[in-house]
Amino acid sequence: EKGELTIEAATGLSEEAIKQTHLKFGEGIAGWVAEKGEPLLISDISKDSRFKDLKRREDICAALCVPLKIKGKVIGVLNVGAVCPHMFTKDDLRIVSSVAGQAAIAIHNARLFTQLEELYLATVKAFVAAIEAKDPYTRGHSERVTTFSLAMAEELGLSGKDMENIRTAALLHDVGKIGIKEEILNKTTSLSREEYGVVKMHPLIATKIVEQIPLLADVIPIIAHHHERYDGNGYLDGLKGEEIPLGARILAVADAFDAMISERPYRSALSFAEAIGELRRNAGSQFDPRIADAFCEVLEKPQFQEKLKKAFKEAGLTVESSKSTRRRSARERKIN
Known part of the structure; x- marks a missing residue:
């Protein structure tokens, strides 16, 4: 050409x-x-x-x-x-x-x-944008989750291929919400048990969409299990500890953190420092403690603060530093 x-x-x-x-x-x-x-x-x-x-x-x-x-x-x-x-x-x-x-x-x-796969992936990303456009409270969520996830992956020393899989999974992790009724997604009060059960299906719906792209096969487990908990009380399959794919454990921390610092109709956003506190308190139960610790370390790095300012701009958040005690060295957190 x-x-x-x-x-x-x-x-x-x-x-x-x-x-x-x-x-x-x-x-x-x-x-x-x-x-x-x-x-x-x-x-x-x-x-x-x-x-x-x-x-x-x-x-x-x-x-x-x-x-x-x-x-x-x-x-x-x-x-x-x-x-x-x-x-x-x-x-x-x-x-x-x-x-x-x-x-x-x-x-x-x-x-x-390749062109068909690129077209399909672009279409799926457009679906994600359409979902976020319906709800001003989640606009930019996937992009921020991607920023957080890649920062953690880099801190943990992951390879280029793993980084790319995490990037793609983070961008597409909520695409399954296409299959969830808008009145449930945008409900301004707490969800009923039945409604919450419907929302919990979005990772499964997402995998059905993404599995149409053979080149994204490695991304599917990350998307499918990003709502698992480290203690085994999450979904879809109740996986526990390192049974949960590494990428999914990273995505779980990033997804939860962005949810905590984002304003919702039924609750106020947590401050930056409060969200870090929640990550630390839930390390070992909801989150992989090694990954939660790595993310808290990243969040406190001055060079990452500038990235956060841009990522948080739409949510009107202020990036503030918080002091913490280093619990593990970077070498101890490396994942090979």
Whole structure:
């Protein structure tokens, strides 16, 4: 699309060569094939007037290069080199062309699949925004929960892949509320037992939605269990302690903290310091104590205060510092 070729997959090439190779259409053998859209068999590169002065690997003497095409459009090339001249025949060219045809279809289908998943994910995020738009008290909730969750994950030393799963789960954790009646979600008084039972189904509804995206399979357990309690008295499945997925334990702290510092029709918001106190009091019962402690430490870091000011702006909250006693060292809290 940019009129440039880069190496996406190769064998027999160094990592440095793969990273450094950038060819414009028309440049070199692969660029020539991409520009012309025609296959090329070169028995002896040193004797081909088009490429004999080409800067290339000295051990490559012959080449087969075939365009990858979809609906007449070149999307890449398949290149095969040989260390001896006259190694390739027209039969080899036909075989490589056949492989290239199949490869082009596979690449195209993979791109379509990725685009569909991205579209579906964007749609789900739009649903979340629509839910939050219905209730001014929860507007921005998913974004703030994402900020809190990632801060905890970083403090606990989680990997990039785990961080990405937590980011996605935090953004989508309440998408199941799409299936909950608006009059229940926006009720200004306490919920009845039956209504609370309906609300408790939103993680299950969310998993049914998210499981339509195969690439998000690792996110589903985090979303499904973000209302479990460390003491086993939560839902959906009453999991206890480390039976609860790590991402779900992180999300549970972030979700509860944002709920505590947010104004609701039936109660006032807690202050920043009061919410930290609640996290500490409920560590070991509602929350994983290691994670609750890590989050309290993060909240008290000056550099995180600026992030909080932006995250809390819509809720009209003031970020205040609070002194606490360090209960564990950062090293003791690291999760590998």
